[in-house]
Amino acid sequence: MDMASHPAVATAHAFAPAQRVRWAALADEAAEANAFYAPDMLGAALDHLAGDAHVRMVEAQRDGELIGLMPVVVASRHGRLPIGCVTNWMHDHCFFGAPLIRRGEEVAAWRALLGQLDEARWAQGFLHLRGLDAAGANAAALEALCVEQRRGRREVHRYDRAMLRSELDADAYWESQVRAKKRKELRRLQKRLAELGAVESRLLADRADLAAWCGEFLALEASGWKGREGTALACRAEDAAFFRAACAAALDHGRLHFLRMDLDGRAIAMLVNFRHGEGAFSFKIAFDEALGRFSPGVLIEIANLHAVQADSAIGWMDSCAAADHPMIDSLWAERRTITQYRIALKGPGRSAAFALANGVEALGRRLKGQE
Structure with missing residues (x-):
């Protein structure tokens, strides 16, 4: 008998540190790794990036044990359609959206999560799930349950x-x-760069260096095109605060993988990865564009390759890059298929919203000659 259940949904700001301890226990047993929803990054995001988003944390339990966790928001639109829906919360710095579900409880967790959304009056339309691995545990459990x-x-x-x-x-x-x-x-670029001074790559190891490393990363990223376009982390105080808090929490739990490349002791490229389970997620990269002729961004990726492959605790790393990324696609041969799903919810008007979105989408494909 399926004894999965769910408590009342609470908004993000209602959660005390003790509640986040429960999330950490779930993250340790997650069927599918997601550093962005592990408490290190999720807690930092809730503290600094939630703003007016009204994030709700949907939890699934079995016999009092937490077996599923999914942060959601209500969106007023679905793409170009003026149809409200529920969607997993993915802020600007979140690149993977798989909910945390306990290993061995995948279908039970999804049964409870969807059942809770079915019953929630605030849950409009349907569930729009973004950023899932098409071959992951969440996708498989969802398909079986649906x-x-x-x-x-x-x-x-x-x-x-x-x-x-x-x-x-x-x-x-x-x-x-x-x-x-x-x-x-x-190899030629590495040799030419070495002619300018001492080149050294190293991983962050000392907690006392974290604040300085974070400051150097923020400054380095802001010095380039992201700073000019206003998308660098340092351009908004809340983004910078999130970054510092996420790095600190991850380092304290052994899940931060922070790499830098120095020229005569000055950082010319930095790369931040967050670990979860057997995997890791490449979060942000920054480099000195004044040294662009030496391709410092590519050179630190070579250093990252050596660091990751030498670490037996890291079984894989997700680039979190856009499709057809010209740099990382030329260095890493493996691929991960990222998908989005529209899941029907039960309740008045919801079936109609789900059918309408599907119909408009199908009509658009026909008009483009894709069907």
Whole structure:
């Protein structure tokens, strides 16, 4: 008998530190790794990025034990359609949206999560799930449950992005996956950069250095095109505060992977990754654009390859990059398929909203000659 249940939904700001301890226990047993919803990053996001978003934390329990957690918001539109819906919360710095579900409780957790949304008066339209791994535990459990319940489920969009997953060491991977011509050119750039001074790559190891490293990263990112376009973390106080808080929490729990490349002791490239479970997620990269002729962004990715492949605790790394990214796609051979789903909810008017969104989407494809 399925004894999964759910408590009343609470808004993000109602959660005390003790509640986040429960999330941490769930994250440790998650069937699918997601550093963005692990308490390190999720807690920092709720504290600094929620703003007026009115984030709700939907929890699923079995016999009092937390088996599922999904942050959601109500969106007033679905793409170009003026149809309200519920969607998993993905702020501007969140690049993966898989809810945390306890290993072995995947279907039960989703049964409770969807059941709670079915009953919630505030849950409009349907559930729009973004940023899922098409081959992940969440997608598989959702498909099984929707078939069982005869619940509508529609894939809205998918794309492939680079990831690193290989048993090869860094040198063997580099030789087998990167074209010889590109390897030769990058060796030339490494040699030319070394002619300017001492080049060193290192991982953050000392907690006492964290504040300085975060400050250097924020300044380095803001010095480039992101700063000019106003999208660098340092451009908004809340984004910078989120970054510092997430890095501190992750470091304290052994889940921060912060790499830098120095030239004569000055950071010319920095890369921040967050770990969860057996995997890791590449979060942000920054480099000195004045040294662009040496491709410091690519060079630190080479250093990152060596650091990751030398770490037995990291089984894979998601690039979190856009589709067809010209730089990382040329370095990492593996791909992860990221998808979005539209899931029907039960209740007055919701079936109509789900059918309307599907119908408009199908009509758009026909008009474009895609069907």
